[in-house]
Amino acid sequence: MKLSPVSKLLRKPGIPLVQFRRLAMAALPVVLLLALATGCSLFQREIASGISYKIDQEEDVISSNGSGIRNLDKLDSFMKRGSGSQRVVQYTIEGDPIFTELRVDGDRLNLRYDTTEDAFGSGKVDTYACDELVRTEEDHLLKYTLKGCGEDHRDRDLLAVDFNVARQDKFEFVLKYGVNQRNVIDTVNQNVVKDMLNGTTAEISDYTLPQVDRQSIYRKLVLAGYLEEKQLSESCNRKPYESYELTVMINAAERHYAWSECDTGRDGKAMTEVADYIIGLVEAGDRYLQLPAATGGVE
Structure with missing residues (x-):
């Protein structure tokens, strides 16, 4: 009987075919459990955190590390509205997403900064509050800056868009x-x-x-x-x-x-x-x- 390419890679020399089949069948449940655990880890984390990690191409503001920005008008609308929430997704140079969710709560702006999908980041979720989000445009640069974020965070740029030709x-x-x-x-x-x-x-x-x-x-x-x-x-x-x-x-x-x-x-x-x-x-x-x-x- 022909072995599949995977079987050929897994089967060690000197192991009889019948014994190999028995070992493979015994290992199958473990392999399936590992696959399910891997596939479900993101889903379980989404359930636990109450936030979705699926990128919404129509609603999320998406910054692709210098190769373009999508839905920037959504952030402007959020600032004018002064209510609700808006998510910003920024891709690292390695292609990993970092999520920042902005939510208005009374007169404060609450932030959820999530780097758990960034392989080279801190791998944690930070939550803190800021006084305001300010939009400033210079000759060749548009910036969105979070201000009044406390001693630990102070002022920081949420987004910076360079358009210097x-x-x-x-x-x-x-x-x-x-x-x-x-x-x-x-x-x-x-x-x-x-x-x-x-x-x-x-x-x-x-x-x-x-x-x-x-x-x-x-x-x-x-x-x-x-x-x-x-x-x-x-x-x-x-x-x-x-x-x-x-x-x-x-x-x-x-x-x-x-x-x-x-x-x-x-x-x-x-x-x-x-x-x-x-x-x-x-x-x-x-x-x-x-x-x-x-x-x-x-x-």
Whole structure:
């Protein structure tokens, strides 16, 4: 009889096959118990602590160690609301999540700081109270700082989002938009194309995006979590309809997004807001305003 690959690895030389089978059958319950114990440990810990360790992609604020931030608007809404709770999940460089749950209790802000899923952390849960959470934005940095947290914790940053485009070796993008995407803003080839709506286009060559606009666009992309995976749809039940295609080149990486104006999902709305922001900046510029007015109509 052939042994399975696992059996071949486990069976020691010199042990008769019949004896090996008996040993394997005897060990099976122990193996199953170990597997169940491992699989249930997280579940048991969740029951004991009363908190879920499952990441909620729609509700949790998720910071992925420099590769993007998701649902930052949830934290802003929590601060404006001044009630309820909000969880922040921050991934370490090794990919382990650290959980911070914020909960308003009267005039105090209670925190639960959980590092039990961090293999290189303290592996414990800290609970303490702070006076407030303060949002401050500098030229290239957005910070959320916990203040008045007592002698042991004092003031500490909950989140810091860096959007300094000067720190990047490369930042370029190509945005196509409108009906049939005949409008183009291309910082790679340095040109802008305007759809004249009559089958022709007008073009600006040697177009250079001002550094202040480049910085503000990069900020918009970072705060929209552009490096995170996006759920976008290109389908639309309107005729005609506008669609978007955005390619972002950041350092050695490249991100590509495509969606239509009919995409009213969370990610669709966020990316449309980014695209409209870019379009507004470019179309308000002197060189764009010198282009002739569109003479045709959308069919």
